[in-house]
Amino acid sequence: MKRLALVIVLLVCAIAAAPAQDFLDRVNEALTFTGFENNVRARVSGTLDLEGYAFSGPAPGLILTTSDALFNPRLSLFVDAQFGPVVYVFTQTRVDRGFDPTAEGADIRLDEYAVRVTPWEDGRFSLQAGQFFNSLGPSVRGKFELDF
Numbered sequence: 001m002k003r004l005a006l007v008i009v010l011l012v013c014a015i016a017a018a019p020a021q022d023f024l025d026r027v028n029e030a031l032t033f034t035g036f037e038n039n040v041r042a043r044v045s046g047t048l049d050l051e052g053y054a055f056s057g058p059a060p061g062l063i064l065t066t067s068d069a070l071f072n073p074r075l076s077l078f079v080d081a082q083f084g085p086v087v088y089v090f091t092q093t094r095v096d097r098g099f100d101p102t103a104e105g106a107d108i109r110l111d112e113y114a115v116r117v118t119p120w121e122d123g124r125f126s127l128q129a130g131q132f133f134n135s136l137g138p139s140v141r142g143k144f145e146l147d148f
Contacts, residue, residue, distance in 0.1 A: 042081040049074040051101075063101060072101040088116040090132070 031044040053063075053070040063070070074096035081089040092112040097105075114130035 039084045040082070042079060044077065044079055046075065046077040049076070053101075070101055072097060085121055086118060088114075088118070090114045090116075090130075 028045075033042045034040065051072040051074070053072070055068050055070075074094060077093045077095075079089070079091045079093075083089070090113065091110060093108065094111050095106050095108045098107050098109075112130070112132045114128055114132040116126055116128040118126040
């Protein structure tokens with residue numbers, strides 16, 4: 001009986017997801033911009049994280065609150081832009097309370113940004129500068145990478 005209920009719930013979710021997918025595709029198209037005979041393309045995307053905490057006792061660790069519940073939203077916006085085959089730009093902007101989820105008001109900050117120049121189409125050389133995370137360690141301001 002439990003399996004039948006699970007199958008019914010999954011079918012209802014699949015049927016309800018079809019119009020939602022169409023809506024999300026339209027939003028994606030609205031947030032993608034092209035211009036100059038398709039030589040410039042930009043796409044805006046993002047995530048909205050809604051975190052909620054409920055404490056049964058005093059708040060743990062570094063969370064300094066007298067409340068027994070805490071709501072901590074975060075908005076992350078990403079912009080990817082391509083200018084012809086040579087220049088690529090990426091930014092990541094966040095709106096949240098930063099490190100302290102009990103801080104009053106939200107801050108807006110540019111967490112990551114990068115500009116990559118690849119002069120040859122075969123990709124034999126590229127130069128990237130900005131503040132960004134790479135596989136070797138944390139982000140560094142003014143970091144330069146050369147790829148051969």
